[in-house]
Amino acid sequence: MRIEDYALLGDGESAALVDRQGSIDWLCWPTFDADTCFAALLGGPRNGHWQIAPQEAWASSTRRYCGQTLILETTFESVSGTLVLTDWMAWHAPRPVLVRQLRCERGSMKVVSKLAARFDYGRAIPWCMQADKRVRMVCGPRALWLDSTTVHSTSDENSLRASFDMSAGEQRDFALTCCRSYEDEPPRPAIEQLFADTNRFWIDWSARSRIEGEYAEPIRRSLITLRALTSTTTGGIVASPTSSLPELIGGTRNWDYRFCWLRDAGFTLLALLSGGYHAEAASWRDWLVRAIAGHPAQLQILYGVDGSRRADEWECAWLPGYEYSTPVRFGNAAVNQSQLDVYGEVLNALYMSRCAGLPPDPDAWSLEQRLVEHLQDIWREPDDGIWEVRSGARQFTFSKVMAWVAVNRALRSASEFGMPAPIARWSALADEIRHDVLTHAFDQQLQTFMQSYGSRRLDASCLLIPVTGFLPVDDPRVTGTVKAIEAGLMDEGLLLRYREDGGDGVRAEGQRPFLPCSFWLAQVRHMQGRATEARELFDRLIALRNDVGLLAEKYDNARQRQVGNFPQALSHVALVNAGLCLQGNDGSSTTPGQATRHGSGGVL
Known part of the structure; x- marks a missing residue:
C-alpha cells in the first residue's frame, strides 16, 4: 500500500x-x-x-x-x-x-x-x-x-x-x-452503544465548528484529524501517530513523530481557535505550560504526549522498514537539540491564548518572564534550527526571528494585558535582536533573507517573517525573499524546505516538497494581494489529499505519491490556517494579514 x-x-x-x-x-x-x-x-x-x-x-x-x-x-x-x-x-x-x-x-x-x-x-x-x-x-x-x-x-x-x-x-x-x-477480564463490548457514543461525540464535536466558505470541507476534515491526534487525557498533540515512514522511499531519514513539538504550538493554537475549539486550545495551552515547567535552560524542543522528557532514540533491527526504508527508529534524538525558535513558539502561543480570552493560567506569566530572561543570555548562540539538521549548529535566520518573536510577544502581553515586566530592557533586547537579523541574515546582493548568517542557501521558513510580524508583508526585503524562494525552491509547483547538494548530480534525500511550506507560501501570497496565485497553489495542495482527506509530511513529485509520517499534524494545521486566511475568516482575535501589513507584529 x-x-x-x-x-x-x-x-x-x-x-x-x-x-x-x-x-x-x-x-x-x-x-x-x-x-x-x-x-x-x-x-x-x-x-x-x-x-x-x-x-x-x-x-x-x-x-x-x-x-x-x-x-x-x-x-x-x-x-x-x-x-x-x-x-x-x-x-x-x-x-x-x-x-x-x-x-x-x-x-x-x-x-x-x-x-x-x-x-x-x-x-x-x-x-x-x-x-x-x-x-x-x-x-x-x-x-x-x-x-x-x-x-x-x-x-x-x-x-x-x-x-x-x-x-x-x-x-x-x-x-x-x-x-x-x-x-480482570474486561466486559464484552456493547457494540451498538459504543457506536452510538462515538458517533454522537464526533457529530457534536464537528457541530461546534464555525467554519463556512468554499474551503470548509478540507478545513473541517483537517480539524477532525487534528482532534484525532490529540490526547483527551493530557491535551498534548502528537506530530503524527506513526514512526519511520520515510521522507524518501528507500532512504534513511526515517523518524519517530509520536511526540509533541513546541515548534507547532503557535500554528496549532491558531488553527484550534480559528475553528472555534477554545476548549481544545486551552487544553493544548495547559499541556504546553506543564511540559515546559522547570528551569528555562532545560527547555526541550519536544516532549512525550504526557509531557515526559525522555525520547531516547534506538534502531529496530528486526523491522525491514516501509518499502525497505531503513533504519526503523523509535524515539527521537532531536530531543537533545537546541532550537531557539521554540522560545518564540511558546510565548507566541501564550500571547494568543490571552488574545482569545482563554481562562488565565496563573503560572504562565512567571514562566514567560523566566524564559525571556534566559533568552537574553543565549539568543546569540548558534542552534540546530527548525529543520533539526544533524550537521552542526549555525546562526539560523528563523531561529533569530523567533527569538525576536518571543520578546515581542512578552512585551505585547505586558502592554495589552497589564502584566508586570521590565519594558525598557525587553524593548532594547527586541531591538537588538531585530538589528542583528537585518544586518547579518539579509543578502544585499541577492535581495533575500538566507537560511543562516553568511550562507547562500534559501530557506522556506523565511516565508514566516511577515506572518510573525517581524517585517510588514509589503517591505521590499520580504518581497525579495518571497520572490527568491519561489524561484529557487520550487519543485514542479511545490516548495522545498531548502536545497541540498546530493553530489554526483543526484537529488539529495531531503529534496522532496514539504507540504506545510507550500501552504505557508499560499498564505503569504494572499497577504501580498496575489489572491489568484494563492488560490491556485492552495487548490493544488488540497487536491493532493487522499480519498479521505489526509496528508503526509511531504510529496514526491517524481513518484506522484505522499511520503513521510502520516497523517502529519503540521500539514493539516497549515491547511487550516492558509485556508482560513484565503477565505478571510481566520476567526482569531488578531488577524495575521492585517497585523503584519501594518508592521505591528502578527500572530502565527
Whole structure:
C-alpha cells in the first residue's frame, strides 16, 4: 500500500491506520507512543495486522468517513455481492476498544478475518487462549481480547483466522479490547452503544465548528484529524501517530513523530481557535505550560504526549522498514537539540491564548518572564534550527526571528494585558535582536533573507517573517525573499524546505516538497494581494489529499505519491490556517494579514 492508501482511526489516546483492503497495519496501544500491536506498516503481515475482506477477488473497494466523524466505511464490490466494513475506535472508552462491523448488502460473499497480533514492535508472538467463546492474547504485561460473532481458530502462522459466508442482510461484529494482562477480564463490548457514543461525540464535536466558505470541507476534515491526534487525557498533540515512514522511499531519514513539538504550538493554537475549539486550545495551552515547567535552560524542543522528557532514540533491527526504508527508529534524538525558535513558539502561543480570552493560567506569566530572561543570555548562540539538521549548529535566520518573536510577544502581553515586566530592557533586547537579523541574515546582493548568517542557501521558513510580524508583508526585503524562494525552491509547483547538494548530480534525500511550506507560501501570497496565485497553489495542495482527506509530511513529485509520517499534524494545521486566511475568516482575535501589513507584529 502507498502511504496515502491508509485511513485514520482514533480513540482520543491512540490511532490506527487501515488500508483499502481492510487491513489494519498500524496500531500503538493504548497510547500514541506505546509499543505496537500491529506493525505491518513497517514490515509485513508477520509483524502484526488484522485484515477482514472478501476471500474472492473483488472488482473495487471504495471508502469514506461517515459524515463529520472518524468512523470509516469500506465498501467491497464483486460480481457476487457487496460487502461494507465499518471500522471505528470507541472514543475515550474506559478500556480501549477497536470495533469492526461487517454487513452484506447484496448477493453473497465468502469472507476471511485474519488477526495476527505482535508486540515488542512487531516481533513478540502472544499466547492465544480460548476463554468462553472469547480469545485472549497475552504477551508479558499486555493483553488483547477478541469478541466476535464468528469463531476464530489459531492457524499455523500464529494468527487467528476465520472463514465464513455472508448473505444479503447479514451482519457480523468484531471487537478487540486492550488491557493489562494482570487486570480482570474486561466486559464484552456493547457494540451498538459504543457506536452510538462515538458517533454522537464526533457529530457534536464537528457541530461546534464555525467554519463556512468554499474551503470548509478540507478545513473541517483537517480539524477532525487534528482532534484525532490529540490526547483527551493530557491535551498534548502528537506530530503524527506513526514512526519511520520515510521522507524518501528507500532512504534513511526515517523518524519517530509520536511526540509533541513546541515548534507547532503557535500554528496549532491558531488553527484550534480559528475553528472555534477554545476548549481544545486551552487544553493544548495547559499541556504546553506543564511540559515546559522547570528551569528555562532545560527547555526541550519536544516532549512525550504526557509531557515526559525522555525520547531516547534506538534502531529496530528486526523491522525491514516501509518499502525497505531503513533504519526503523523509535524515539527521537532531536530531543537533545537546541532550537531557539521554540522560545518564540511558546510565548507566541501564550500571547494568543490571552488574545482569545482563554481562562488565565496563573503560572504562565512567571514562566514567560523566566524564559525571556534566559533568552537574553543565549539568543546569540548558534542552534540546530527548525529543520533539526544533524550537521552542526549555525546562526539560523528563523531561529533569530523567533527569538525576536518571543520578546515581542512578552512585551505585547505586558502592554495589552497589564502584566508586570521590565519594558525598557525587553524593548532594547527586541531591538537588538531585530538589528542583528537585518544586518547579518539579509543578502544585499541577492535581495533575500538566507537560511543562516553568511550562507547562500534559501530557506522556506523565511516565508514566516511577515506572518510573525517581524517585517510588514509589503517591505521590499520580504518581497525579495518571497520572490527568491519561489524561484529557487520550487519543485514542479511545490516548495522545498531548502536545497541540498546530493553530489554526483543526484537529488539529495531531503529534496522532496514539504507540504506545510507550500501552504505557508499560499498564505503569504494572499497577504501580498496575489489572491489568484494563492488560490491556485492552495487548490493544488488540497487536491493532493487522499480519498479521505489526509496528508503526509511531504510529496514526491517524481513518484506522484505522499511520503513521510502520516497523517502529519503540521500539514493539516497549515491547511487550516492558509485556508482560513484565503477565505478571510481566520476567526482569531488578531488577524495575521492585517497585523503584519501594518508592521505591528502578527500572530502565527
